[in-house]
Amino acid sequence: MADIKYVKMYNFYNYFGDDNIYEFHNGMNVIIADNNGGKSKLYNAFLLVISNEVIDSDSRKKKSLVSKIDKFKVISDRAKKEAEQNDVLITGVELAFETETYIFTFNKTFVSKKLNQKSPYNLENWNIGDLKTNIKRKNKRSRTTQAIDIADEQEKLDSLLPFQLRQYCMFQGEEVVNLVDSGLTNAINKLTDLRKFRYFENFLLDIYNKFDKKLRNEEKSSATNQHEANRLENSIEHIEENIKLAKFDLSERNEQLINVKESIDKLSRLINEATKQSNVYKEYGKVSERLSKIASDIEDFEKNYNQSFFSNKWILKGFSEYAKKFDLLRSEYEDDLARQRIQEFKTLLPQDSPDIPSLKKMLEEEICLVCGRKAPENSEAYMHISKLKDEHEMGKKSKRHSPIKLFCDSLYREISNIPLEKGIDESIKMKADKLKMLRKLNSELSDEKNELSNKLITNKEENEKILNDYQTKVDQKGILKKTIDNIEKNLAIMNADLRSKKKQLSNLSKNDLALKPLKNSVQILEDLLEIFKKTRKRFYVEEAVKFEESINNIYKSLTMGNETNPGNVKISVDSTYNFSANLINSEGGSLSGQGAAFQRMKQLAIVMGLMNKSRRSASFPLIADAPISEMGEILTQNFFYNIPNVFIQSIIFIKDFYGVDGDLNVIGKNIINNPSLNIRAFLNTAIGKEQHERKTEIKLIHTEQNGEQL
């Protein structure tokens, strides 16, 4: 019985500073965080304490913190940035767990010193010490504390998570697949007594071989035809040697086949990942294109913003009242014109008379042909005739109207179309809204791009290599199966031959009666061996059935309420005593094409089933980084409701409860606030956009005591 009390981190990845602590309770603990919110780094903290390793974020492989570069990667970038010359940083993890009698504290840290004022991100500018482990044990009754020798580290850790069960209590989402597919046989063998069958079988075979050899020697010495007996004995020994070699070969090939199958399993998961990656690449490309388009739109928008002064007539803002003013002015002018025309009609000649040629003639002859009076050049009369001629000429061009009237009308036409203030203000607002929309879209797409960028773990070349490796392994599997088939056929032939030769040797014996007891013993041993093999097979099948029943109970609970039929888990055992788990429909057909959600539930059911089988599961905590992801509300709820049946203490990291506004989403709230689950919940926030500014903030948002969200 052990439960984890707390995990504390010092400048450990994005956990900047020394105040990063998760205090857990002896029930369900949930850590909710978005991408980059510190989930994987917390998992690394557990890994570091339990196995002296961390998962390298570049290669995604587990690495011991031995090399300088690996340790440097662990140090918080913000801590690096804020360090001055000669500053010393402590980086690492402290974990405490409690058993019935003791509280153990494991502290694993290393020290680093900034050597100069040069770039903090360059490894050369740091001196980094070794990873040091300090273990303390406090007696809960006597309250005395004592240091524990590092040589006893694993033994003490076993009281928290026993080595052979560790992988079933502590895992990241994707690892579950390995545990239950290729690792299923190993797991069942580890947790049951089935493995002992092999020892008994070997023991029985050994006795049989000895009796068989003795019988043959007796038969040979009493043979009537010694020559023939020797020949047969040589032949038997030769066949036995060949059978031995063939069996050895067969066992090697079978082992190879298991390895190849495991590789294929692993590669097919990587192919799924690669396919996902390929889709992520495509999506990343699309988002990048859209982002580039939006960025260009924003640039154009900003560059052309002032064009709205003219295209949207913003420049006429504040002028709309002038349309009315000009209309009044124009009316006055037109009234004046009308009055003048009436006047002219009364006193002067009709409009347009005299005509232009007559007026020209009057000017040439300097005489008014209307009244007969003289009109010398530059005299008032002459100017009057000249003006009349100008007016007529202009009036002809403009079809009656004067240039002033035409000018006035042309001004009026445009000013009467001047936009209203309201229209201009709306246009300004629309422009502002458009900018807001473009910037929002830009920000959303940038976030989307960053998120996709985080998902891009492997590159194209690696994906191609995976596909090639997969093909190679599939080819190898085919060849191995064929070889194994041939060996088995040969073995059957050799065994038949062996039996025949043995019979021939027996027939050569003249003292049949004296050999009868020995013959009986050999026969009994042969029967025993046969019975034993059948019994072993039956036990394996029985174990598979029992396990299947237990797993299906869990699987049903995990998939309960789902509209689609999730099928059942079928546990099979093959001729070489290997277990496998598959989803089947009600008619026994394969459901291998079922969605990832059901496959994951199958895997989790098996993990829980295995832990139940260990009959000690309640004693050990579960530490699971993203055990479920994008499963939908029902399956997610089912998962959380089932965990306490198997694990008393659980520490689960999850992204799915994280809402868009940095709070919990609806499903998150429902589960966290469910009093029966008695959850202690933490919500992580990543502060700082750039890596060197980043700090993961841990906020306790729900405690198990009051059952209310804080």
Next chain:
Amino acid sequence: MNSEIWNRIKQKKFRVLASYKEDMKDNFANFGKRSQKYSSFGPFYELYMYCFTIGFHSNKRVSLKSIKTDTFNSVFEWRNDHQIILKNFVTILICKEDIRNEIGFDFFSLEKLNINEINKIIDRLTNVFEEFANGGFEMLYNAYKKNPEAFYDFRSLFSFFNSIVKN
């Protein structure tokens, strides 16, 4: 259809104080340039029209007598929609009684004048337009000299305009 008087205005090459044009053209009219540090217009005449509104709304005029001036594209070369806006500006000036009195503009009285006399009055009207535009230039120039960074943002010319129109 354009009137003869409007055609005369279209042939105008408006004047701007030489120093303003020199200092402001590069910064606030980016026609033909790839990148621009300040919020800016395209051709210089857009900046000129903008400055007219600044000067007009602030009732700020700068006399161009005995001052070294420079010119730019004639109105004829402006884009059509910009010419229409200029026509609106001319109309707005005519609407102002003080300006009409100042330049002796009265539609009905103009009827009695010959074309040369009309042109003289129209020239006086465009002079007033130029004085307001140069008044606006002076205001923009002073604001820019006081705090050039304030004009980095692409919306700064609009903000400057809006603050004046609102007042």
